[in-house]
Amino acid sequence: MRVLRITWRQRSAKAALAVLAVVAVLAVAGGALAPADPLAQHPADMLQGPSAAHLLGTDYLGRDVLSRVVAGTGLSIGGALEAVGAALLLGVVPGLASVWLGPAVEWSTQRAADTLMIMPFTVFAIAVVGALGNGVHQAMLALGVLFAPLYFRVTRAAALGLKQAQYVEAAELMGASRRWILRTHVWGKILPTVAVTTAQVAGQALLVVSSLTFLGLGVKAPAPTWGGMLASDLGYLAQQPWAPLVPGAAIMITVGALNLLADAIRDGGARPVTLAAAAPVRPAPAHPAPEPAVRVVQSPQTEEAERRVTTG
Numbered sequence: 328m329r330v331l332r333i334t335w336r337q338r339s340a341k342a343a344l345a346v347l348a349v350v351a352v353l354a355v356a357g358g359a360l361a362p363a364d365p366l367a368q369h370p371a372d373m374l375q376g377p378s379a380a381h382l383l384g385t386d387y388l389g390r391d392v393l394s395r396v397v398a399g400t401g402l403s404i405g406g407a408l409e410a411v412g413a414a415l416l417l418g419v420v421p422g423l424a425s426v427w428l429g430p431a432v433e434w435s436t437q438r439a440a441d442t443l444m445i446m447p448f449t450v451f452a453i454a455v456v457g458a459l460g461n462g463v464h465q466a467m468l469a470l471g472v473l474f475a476p477l478y479f480r481v482t483r484a485a486a487l488g489l490k491q492a493q494y495v496e497a498a499e500l501m502g503a504s505r506r507w508i509l510r511t512h513v514w515g516k517i518l519p520t521v522a523v524t525t526a527q528v529a530g531q532a533l534l535v536v537s538s539l540t541f542l543g544l545g546v547k548a549p550a551p552t553w554g555g556m557l558a559s560d561l562g563y564l565a566q567q568p569w570a571p572l573v574p575g576a577a578i579m580i581t582v583g584a585l586n587l588l589a590d591a592i593r594d595g596g597a598r599p600v601t602l603a604a605a606a607p608v609r610p611a612p613a614h615p616a617p618e619p620a621v622r623v624v625q626s627p628q629t630e631e632a633e634r635r636v637t638t639g
Contacts, residue, residue, distance in 0.1 A: 413471020418478025
């Protein structure tokens with residue numbers, strides 16, 4: 328797509344994708360890449376500083392911090408992606424349905440989105456976890472439900488503008504099915520907007536997932552997560568004041584890369600300046616103005632003299 332090609336040309340997008348590629352590799356193969364067992368406890372090595380054996384030191388149970396950060400990438404990123412996937416499904420489909428399925432569906436979906444928009448994330452997630460049980464899937468489902476109104480609003484706004492386009496109206500008059508119109512004329516146009524929203528929501532979801540694990544919701548100990556490490560390290564600031572910086576930096580770098588990618592996609596969706604418009608306009612070559620015609624006015628005496636010479 329044109330938007331993706333323009334986005335790839337930007338340096339900020341390349342930097343963000345490079346960071347996210349490293350995060351993706353750690354999320355998929357973090358357990359195999361960890362230098363030590365992230366769950367192995369060594370009481371004799373508790374709260375050790377960085378060394379050759381433990382590059383980032385050890386925690387309050389003697390576990391290798393670097394191994395736990397690497398191994399915890401999969402759970403942290405996986406939870407955020409699960410929440411984004413649920414929000415994508417629960418937001419985009421109702422957003423399109425509210426435009427194409429009549430006023431009843433439009434009214435009901437808008438009221439549901441308005442209700443979810445006013446609910447606080449953490450309180451709603453705690454309520455869902457309390458009702459369905461403490462688990463990562465329950466917590467991510469709650470986050471997906473709360474992030475869905477963001478997708479609903481951007482999808483609905485984009486679809487409303489496309490429904491009034493002349494080529495969409497022409498397709499309807501020619502008898503094209505609604506599914507064909509959505510697949511051919513609508514989805515490709517709203518995809519950049521959905522991509523920007525996905526990058527932004529993924530960063531927010533990672534922050535909320537870290538907050539929930541910080542509170543003990545979602546992933547249960549001793550499984551390593553960035554938010555769980557941050558919560559446990561805060562209790563030992565006197566012995567290791569630098570300890571919370573490691574998981575905090577991992578969260579900050581990942582969220583920053585996602586926001587940078589969202590900005591690059593948004594900039595790529597802007598109308599590019601063509602070479603013809605960007606090139607300076609050369610002035611037309613100046614042509615000399617035509618000389619005015621000179622009318623020779625002869626007096627009667629001159630005409631009489633010329634006539635005598637001619638006849639003589």
